[in-house]
Amino acid sequence: MRPAPSNRIDERALSVWRLTGLIISMIVFLLSIVATILLFSWLEIQWLLAVLPVVLSFILGILLTLVIPKVRYRRWRYQVSEGYVDFQHGILIIKRTLIPMARVQYVDTVQGPLLRYYGLASITISTAGGSHEIPALAGEVADNLRDHIAQLAQVADDV
Amino acid sequence: MYKPRNQHPTSMLFYSFHVIRFVIFPLVLSLFTMIKREDYLIWVGLALGLLLIIAGGWGILSWARYTYQVVDGELRVNQGVIIRERRYIPQERIQAIDITENIFHRLLGVVQVNVETAGGSEPEVSLMAVKREEAERLRKQLMTRTKEEEPSQETPLLVHRLSFQELLLAGATSDQIGIALSFLGIFSSGLDRIFEWFNPFSAFDIPLDMIVDHSTAIWFAIFSVLFLLFLSWIIVIGGTVFSYAGFTIQRVNGELLIQRGLLERRRSTIPLQRIQAIRIVEGVLRQPFGLVSVYVESAGYGVDADAESTVLFPLLKRQEVKPFLQQFAPEFVGSIELKPLPQRARRRYIVRSCLPMLFPILFLSLFFFPFGLFSLLLLIPSYFWGRLKYRDAGWSEAEGRLLMRFRRLGRITVIIPRRRIQSGTVSATPFQRRANLVTLGVTVASSAIFRVANLEATTGESLLEWIRTGQRPLYWGKTKESEKSPHT
Numbered sequence: 001m002r003p004a005p006s007n008r009i010d011e012r013a014l015s016v017w018r019l020t021g022l023i024i025s026m027i028v029f030l031l032s033i034v035a036t037i038l039l040f041s042w043l044e045i046q047w048l049l050a051v052l053p054v055v056l057s058f059i060l061g062i063l064l065t066l067v068i069p070k071v072r073y074r075r076w077r078y079q080v081s082e083g084y085v086d087f088q089h090g091i092l093i094i095k096r097t098l099i100p101m102a103r104v105q106y107v108d109t110v111q112g113p114l115l116r117y118y119g120l121a122s123i124t125i126s127t128a129g130g131s132h133e134i135p136a137l138a139g140e141v142a143d144n145l146r147d148h149i150a151q152l153a154q155v156a157d158d159v
Numbered sequence: 160m161y162k163p164r165n166q167h168p169t170s171m172l173f174y175s176f177h178v179i180r181f182v183i184f185p186l187v188l189s190l191f192t193m194i195k196r197e198d199y200l201i202w203v204g205l206a207l208g209l210l211l212i213i214a215g216g217w218g219i220l221s222w223a224r225y226t227y228q229v230v231d232g233e234l235r236v237n238q239g240v241i242i243r244e245r246r247y248i249p250q251e252r253i254q255a256i257d258i259t260e261n262i263f264h265r266l267l268g269v270v271q272v273n274v275e276t277a278g279g280s281e282p283e284v285s286l287m288a289v290k291r292e293e294a295e296r297l298r299k300q301l302m303t304r305t306k307e308e309e310p311s312q313e314t315p316l317l318v319h320r321l322s323f324q325e326l327l328l329a330g331a332t333s334d335q336i337g338i339a340l341s342f343l344g345i346f347s348s349g350l351d352r353i354f355e356w357f358n359p360f361s362a363f364d365i366p367l368d369m370i371v372d373h374s375t376a377i378w379f380a381i382f383s384v385l386f387l388l389f390l391s392w393i394i395v396i397g398g399t400v401f402s403y404a405g406f407t408i409q410r411v412n413g414e415l416l417i418q419r420g421l422l423e424r425r426r427s428t429i430p431l432q433r434i435q436a437i438r439i440v441e442g443v444l445r446q447p448f449g450l451v452s453v454y455v456e457s458a459g460y461g462v463d464a465d466a467e468s469t470v471l472f473p474l475l476k477r478q479e480v481k482p483f484l485q486q487f488a489p490e491f492v493g494s495i496e497l498k499p500l501p502q503r504a505r506r507r508y509i510v511r512s513c514l515p516m517l518f519p520i521l522f523l524s525l526f527f528f529p530f531g532l533f534s535l536l537l538l539i540p541s542y543f544w545g546r547l548k549y550r551d552a553g554w555s556e557a558e559g560r561l562l563m564r565f566r567r568l569g570r571i572t573v574i575i576p577r578r579r580i581q582s583g584t585v586s587a588t589p590f591q592r593r594a595n596l597v598t599l600g601v602t603v604a605s606s607a608i609f610r611v612a613n614l615e616a617t618t619g620e621s622l623l624e625w626i627r628t629g630q631r632p633l634y635w636g637k638t639k640e641s642e643k644s645p646h647t
Contacts, residue, residue, distance in 0.1 A: 084627050095586040098623045103581045128277055128458055128604035129581030 004096075005079035005086045012118045013076075013136030017069035019114060025061030032057035078134050080149060085125060087134060103127045104153035107146045111139075125149065163226035163237070169267045170225075170288035175218030176263075179210065186210065227286065229300050234274065236284050248283060250301055252276045254433050254458045258294050258426040265424070270294045274301070277458035277604060298428060302414060317486045321406035321473060329452075329474040330399030331392070332444040334568060339391035339398075347387060403473050410487050417471070429457055435579045435603040437471070437491045439480060442569040449477045455488075458604040491574045497553030497564055503594050504613035505549045511612075512545030513538055554599070554611055554618075556625055561601065563611045573609045575601060583626040585619035601626075 032053035040050040071091050078087035085099045108124040110133075115121055121142035122135040137145065186206060193202055217240065225238045232250045237243070257273040264270055272294050273282035289297070321329070404421040410431075417427045436456040445451060453471040475483055484492045516537045523531035551566040561580065564572045584600040591597060597619035598612045614622075625631060 090586065093586050093588045094592070095584055096623065097582055097584040098626055099582040100580065100626065102578075127581040127602070129602035129606055130608075132582065 004088055005077040007078050009073070009076045009078070009134065009136050010120055010138045010141070011073070012120055012138075014069050014073050016114050016118055016120065016136055017072060018065050021061075021064030021069060025057065025064045028057045029054070029061060076135070080145060080152070082152060085132075085149065087132070097132060099125060099127060099132065101149075101152050101155075103129075104149060107149045107153070109142045109146050123149075163228045163235075164293075165226055166222060166286050167269050167288045167290055167293075168222065169269050170286070171215075171218035171222040172267070173218075173263070173271075173287040174221040175214040178214040178217045182210065225286075227284070229297070234284060234301060246284065248274065248276060253301055254429075256298050256301060256428045257282070258298065258428075259420075259423060260425075261423040264288065265422075272297060302428060302430065317410040319408050319472065319483065319486070321403060325474050326400060326403055326406070327396060328450070329403060330396030332442065332448065332450060332474075333395050333399055334442040334444060335398070336391055336395045336444070339394045340387065343387050343391050343394075347383075399473075403470075406470075406473055408472060408487060415471075415487060419470075429455065431488065431490070433457055434488060434490070435605055436573055436575040436607070436609075437484065437488060439572040439574075440569050441477075441571075445474075446570060451475055451477055451480060453480065453483065456603050456605040456607050490576060491560070493557050493560055493562075493574070494555075495562065495572065497555045497562060500549065500552050500611075500613055501596070501615050504552075504596055505546065507591065507594065507596065507613045508549035508552070509542055509545035512548060513541045516541045549613075552611055552613070554614065554622070556622070556631070559629065561622070561626075563599070563601065563609050565609075565611050575603060575609070577626065577629060579603050580626050583623050585614075585616075585623060587616070 035053045036050050039045045039053070040047055068091060072089070075091070075094065076087075076089045078085070080086075083101050085101070085104070086097070088094065088096045105126045105128060107126070109121045110124055111121045115136065119139050120136045121139050122133055123137065123142055123146055125132045125134070134145075190203055190206060193199055196202070220240045221238075224240055224243070225236070227234065227236045229235075234248045234250070234253070236246045236248075238246070253274055254277055255275040257275070258270050259273065260270045267288070268291075269288040270291050272284075272286040272289060274284040276283045286294075401421045401423075403419050405424075406419040407417070409416045413431050415427075415429045415431060417425075417429070419425055434455050434457055438454040438456060439451050440454060441451045452473050453475060454469045455471045457469065471487070472483065481492060481495075520534045520537060523534040525531070548566045551564060551570050553562075553564045555562045559577045561575045561577060562572065563575070564570065581602045581604055583602075585597040586600065587597045591613065594613075595616045596613040597616050598610055599614050599619050599622055600608050600610045602608045621631075
């Protein structure tokens with residue numbers, strides 16, 4: 001079996017994902033507190049049942065901020081070589097994808113506000129059949145990789 | 160010849176009609192709210208008059224603004240009443256050209272032309288109405304390049320027609336009967352209410368129970384179910400006749416010309432080298448009779464395109480597929496022998512098929528306690544469905560083509576040339592990982608993704624290897640011989 005692709009994404013991806021997870025789970029947590037208050041005082045449901053949303057959203061928060069980013073980061077690998085782009089990712093379901101260079105239509109780098117704050121960027125590789133993303137690379141690495149892929153794709157097209 | 164041209168003047172009517180269709184519903188609704196006023200008719204007249212003026216004006220302007228021409232191997236279109244737009248489409252980017260005519264086009268003696276490129280699901284250029292000869296001229300002009308790419312290869316004209324018997328058979332065995340049935344089911348449950356509300360016997364003051372005894376009621380129920388089944392069958396056959404009547408496929412040099420339709424006639428042109436993959440579908444009602452339909456994956460029609468537009472031929476006998484492909488898509492001819500999945504995969508298929516049933520079973524058993532347990536019987540058909548899915552699934556690689564077979568409702572066999580593969584993916588859930596199995600997914604330029612679940616993990620790896628290099632790894636299809644891989 002071919003070994004897993006060699007390159008990891010930037011370690012700061014962890015912070016970005018944790019932060020995103022934290023923001024999402026804060027919102028969900030606030031909503032669940034409101035829900036619990038409503039359930040308890042308005043519908044007069046037993047408090048053991050009424051706190052269920054809070055408990056669930058707390059578990060979700062732990063998953064989103066602590067567990068998932070770590071697993072996701074550990075799983076993410078990519079490798080770009082002359083003939084193809086190869087990457088592997090996934091949390092429960094591990095996916096390994098291969099894109100022949102000759103099929104690459106264009107490459108983008110994308111930077112959201114969070115990514116920009118950490119000096120990161122993600123790369124989107126588009127084929128005629130759909131697009132694929134390599135998230136959270138250091139800005140410079142992403143720029144170089146984008147140009148590199150574009151160049152290789154062009155060479156592959158000429159053949 | 161190269162001057163910008165306008166469409167046929169009748170296209171104004173089509174543009175106007177679009178406007179009317181757009182506003183007619185809210186307009187009628189708002190007029191209804193005023194129905195009590197005395198000057199109601201004046202308002203209606205005013206609204207209709209205004210609508211006609213606006214729609215008419217829009218139609219005329221749209222027609223006047225819309226010009227098209229073919230220059231330097233490009234289709235150039237200028238259009239737009241409020242937002243002006245120029246669109247240039249290089250000839251070699253055109254994936255397909257469709258010529259369609261609905262009933263209005265036929266009354267006016269014109270056709271609609273749709274030009275499809277690889278992006279998006281909407282046609283990139285749509286000429287509302289042009290003369291038939293003009294459409295043909297445009298089609299020839301935009302498709303000429305195929306001759307250059309296939310020089311001196313004068314293929315004889317190949318034609319295949321769908322006979323009337325085959326047309327009826329296609330309708331009679333269509334999977335769509337399920338859809339028709341569910342629609343009728345919803346509709347008839349509505350009828351039930353009406354019957355309750357308007358009981359014809361109530362005029363005589365006799366309650367229904369007096370007239371209808373128990374056994375008649377049961378017979379009536381059976382009869383009405385059969386009647387619904389029959390009715391939806393007729394509807395599906397009718398629908399098939401409408402869309403596939405006169406189905407003809409021709410191969411002229413490098414392109415396929417497909418014609419079909421009763422009231423709305425459609426002519427599509429698909430260059431052979433634009434075909435990404437071929438899909439052979441054996442529907443549940445067709446497979447027992449050895450019948451199949453053949454579809455094409457072309458970059459012009461996105462995934463959202465209606466299934467009809469990608470039909471290469473609606474009904475063939477299984478043994479006719481090979482000669483048919485030989486004539487119309489020779490790139491895709493080859494052995495259709497498939498390698499089966501490993502024995503361990505069978506369990507995964509059965510579990511996958513039974514798992515979704517647990518939910519309704521749990522629900523029914525809890526809420527209708529003793530009798531609800533009968534829902535456990537649902538597991539029996541799911542078990543056999545899973546086995547069937549396992550038996551049908553398979554893959555193979557031969558002469559630079561990948562074959563994948565899997566079952567959704569019908570059994571689907573896909574033929575993909577290696578050079579058409581946009582990306583390949585193997586994925587594994589934790590359960591699959593434990594059994595050392597993977598799911599293979601392959602995308603082509605129509606944005607379609609084809610998946611076969613539960614291949615041997617090493618098979619998945621070697622197929623990725625094959626997609627990358629075109630080489631057959633030594634350990635093809637076998638287990639646990641990963642060391643022999645030539646590329647690691």
